[in-house]
Amino acid sequence: MAYRPGTRFRKTAIGTGVVLLLAGLNAPAAIGFAEEQYHEYRISRPGYLAKYGSWQVQDTPDSYRLNAIHATLLHTGKVLLIAGSGNDQEQFDAGTFRTILWDPEKNSYEEIPTPADLFCAGHTQLADGRLLVAGGTARYELLDGDVERAGGRMLVKNEDPDKPVKLKKGTGFIAPSGLVYRTTAKVTVPAADKKTPKRGKAVVTAAEANVFVEAEEEGRGYVQDRQAQYAVEGLTGKDADNVYGLAQKLTMEKQDFQGIKDTFEFDPVKERYVRVDPMDKARWYPTLVTLPDGKVLSVSGLDEAGEILYGDNEIYDPETRKWSKAPKRYFPTYPALFLTQGGKLFYSGANAGYGPADRGRRPGVWDLEDNSFTTVPGLTDPDQLETASSLLLPPAQDQKVMVLGGGGVGESEKSTPRTAVIDLTKDEPVYKEGPRLPQGTRYLNSVIMPDDSVFTSGGSVDYRGRSDSDIHKAQFYDPDTNSFTRAADPEVGRNYHSEAVLLPDGRVATFGSDSLFADKANTRPGTFEQRIEVFSPPYLHRIDEEDRLRIGRGPKRPGRGKEATYEVAGAERVAKARLMRPGSVTHVTDVEQRSIQLDVRKGDGEVTVTVPEDPTLVPPGWYMLFLADGEGVPSEAKWVHVP
Template sequence: MRHLISPRFRTTAIGAGAFLVLAGLNAPAAISYAEHTYHAYKIDQPAYKARFGHWDLLDVPQKFRVNAIHAALLHTGKVLLIAGSGNDEESFDAGTFETVLWDPVKDTFKLIPTPEDLFCSGHAQLPDGKLLVAGGTARYEVLDGKVERAAGPMLVKNEDPDRARTFPKGTVFRSPDGREYRTAREFTVPAAVKKQGDDGKVTVTASEERVFVEAVRKGKSQVKSEAAQYTIKGLRGKDRQNVYGLAQGMTLQKQDYQGLDVAFEFDPVAERYMPVDPMEEARWYPTLVTLEDGRVLAVSGLDDMGQIINGKNEIFDPETKKWSEAPDRYFPTYPALFLTRSGDLFYSGSNAGYGPAEKGRRPGLWNVEDNTFRPVPGLTEQDQLETSASVLLPPAQDQKVMVLGGGGVGESPKSTPRTAVADLDAEQPRFVPGPDLPQGTRYLSSVLMPDDTVFTTGGAEDYRGKGASDILRAQFYDPEKNAFEPAAAPVVGRNYHSEALLLPDGRVATFGSDPLYADPENTRTGTFEQRIEIYTPPYLYRDSRPEVRSGPKELDHGDSATYTVSSKRKPASARLMRPSAVTHTTDVEQRSVALGMEQRGNKVTLSVPEDPSLLPRGWYMLFLTDSAGTPSEATWVHVG
């Protein structure tokens, strides 16, 4: 008997067959699509969010998308994103410097006029709530083989005791053989110092100022290997004799980035930069760290010649707005320095970017007053501390510092999953191993959370994400369990020039990333990541959270303060959390300080530690956490 097949069935059968053939030919793509669809479904389920949290991309209008190199939370609740030139030489040459202020509550943005290139500066929170920003970029690097003009440092001398001299950018120095070299910036040479001795004789000591110069003409003919004295083009008579330049030589060697000496306070209320006295040293890649008396110490960086500063440090006084000399001590650039309960600074060994592999890599406690340094041993793989993360574990009273991951010096492909913890309260502090990260990780972002965990996210396995090595993972470190717990994975990869910080509502915002390449084969130039991704932790998917309804905004060391609270569950802990100011995986500002707590009905009385080295003056987020580990939204308080 003959079977009849309808035209409709025949068409369907042919279509199904074609689909099966196509599916067979494209099996990986079909499976990938199915996996992606299922993954998107799974991570959006309430049970998944309650266990692992959830990531969301923020819709940032095009005009406010910047290359976020620095991120700082202000006491207004807004986030300052500093790009400067954003590692973009065209923007630098055009003088286009950017800063954006983001309001996480309203999701609004504002462009802030940026007076200098604050790219790769340092920053610290000041006692009054302003943000000190110091240093930045005076000149971009020129790599070996790309240098077209012979260049080098010029020491300008002034023997005139009656007159200081200011010279514009482009001032030309002429060598005895007629070759000319021009300055890269404006500079001032003070008047010489005239003194009369006890014998009545008058001596004049020439003043001096160092400036970088490059040849007016291109090519090898402008290279000079011998030392010489240079005249300044345009000066005549005694001026020509009194003011001159000295240089050891001019070369076509690689020229590193050069630093600025500028300093500004960013006012969160006026929402603008305000200049303060410049630093004595120009600094690029410096660390600024708050001391127990509220002053700020600036260390390390590349100077105005592109050379790493060999230990010259200085201190900013917020009262006078001036800088003064600090004890000399060498560190690689962006060293992680933490204020400890004794007032000493603990150097974890973490750093970013510049400095020889054999110098300044050893962790230890630095007494700034008497300039002594006590090494803290036990840390393995000290050759892989560059681009590692460091945090003062919560609560700060425990005085434990954790180092996470890191990589080899410079463009090394090496990275480590190693973590380690140093107990600084021990009689003989030393590092002990912690749990490994899932894989070797550099550029890891690490954020203190109100429930005393540490949220870590992103990073890359290779230098600047080479070989498509960005790590799309996140996890929580629990100090009590000394273990990692998994969290939802981010969508956006973050490596060099990336940041993360805690928001007042308990979420974590992530910014930036500056990959060297855009493909696994390292053939296409990377693009700076301008998307903002926000992580909502599991504790914000619970049925309720505590609320601090009223209480004082001003606290003093050693005081007690009573707050009215509303909480479905019993309040369990209270923390004062210092807002972040983070760049290059370095955030020495964030700390979480435990408060004593007594509860009577809907009133909670909190006691504030007396020690300013544990709790430096300034603005803090007050979080109240319930017995389930759910924090309140932060209440801003000022410790004065």
């Protein structure tokens, strides 16, 4: 008898005779019902399951359903689902920010107090297993026609070298005309820099900080279309001379989402957020990527005025819990950056959102040492990389990166079925076309599997699923044959704001989806998809559960470049071993997942593996150790910590 995930999969028992009987009634409703029931019957057959796998929607209590924007598998085996305000203006205005911790083994849920609006933050796992979450939402966008108060960026200057200036939210900036504009957030301006040469007069350089301001009253009378200097309300004497604001213009044009500087570490053991040193720059839609030394690079994002950061990147040190400046380089928001062997970063070209169409879109290799960037050619449909999926193909030693699908910039109707693979071990790497997807696809989620395949699912043809264009399909990509094979169709459509992660038992969990409209005619507003659907791959249906490989006792902290021996039930059947970094995904961007091939030596009831020494191949952190047999059926994972 093949493996059955118990209540995770519901089998429909109905025979073809019943279907034919109902169809014979020649009633459309009866025929539709019969077809649906026959479909359920067909996809529950053992042969179908062993070839295509199965899906199961989880039974989630209403009180724990949320708008999942971010999903991370923690080393406790639980999945952290972060919504923040969940792309819901009412929740934002009410200060309702949510995080749910889901235990897939027990299908249990826990509400986690959420200290700020982490909607559209960046995140990655630190070497000790804590999750670093940086940025989020300070203010929701206002579209053209919806802006009622003129506003824009105010550059606050402080010429006093003796003290910083702290201005609370709502501080007024007074124009030469007497009109007042108030800050939408608090702002701190450092003390000015003072240098005293051995000879001559001291030189003071003003410190500065940005803040968004808006008119204290509605109407076009507050529009300022030229640069001006603004006095700060409430300051007198020297303070009034030293502290002032500069604005290029304050308009009633569209106002984009605005980011925050807040940074937190989520402790997976104590299951709570811990506030740490904030970033220097506010960020909304940033990418966080782990470096070989365990530090984290934060790249791109929209700042506190809703403008994209033009190259102001930062590095987080988990030891000091502080940020420092990183090499300057511009990318559109949520760029897909992968750590490669040798320590350079590869930008696949995939991204998710904001930035001009003619800047920062070309893929290439970024050397942080000298801040050089070498573009790579060969990618077809280069204008359709927004909302594309990309990943470091398994095994990571091959150093191949794949791009799948994508769409045009912004609300474009364009989408492409293009896939492409680049071999970064080549002296002059070039993208080469891979097999095409069934149709043009945006928002495709791609997950590395323990058998070295890549599972891809969901997406939509049009922007945010417009015109009922969700794609209810899934497929496996085989890096060895460079081809796709079909998988079972998911019940739930997934587009914008969707995620997928590999679970320790070898299944894949999918979350979220944020359709713009709820009908084909695009007349009804869409609603956020809150159901969790889990895919059980074909390999789980090809073997009895008790016959799967089982990893027993062995070191929890295998050393780099050293052997580690584990007790294994079925050791003689082991064909491969993989270290798999757990997924941490948002906006179809997961730059952390990777699968590392391990050398294997089999013994009597035990298996010895060797962890590569290179931290650019195996960044420090927690990994899932999977063993697979010759048929590609994996064990359940054993969590190990690579220091």
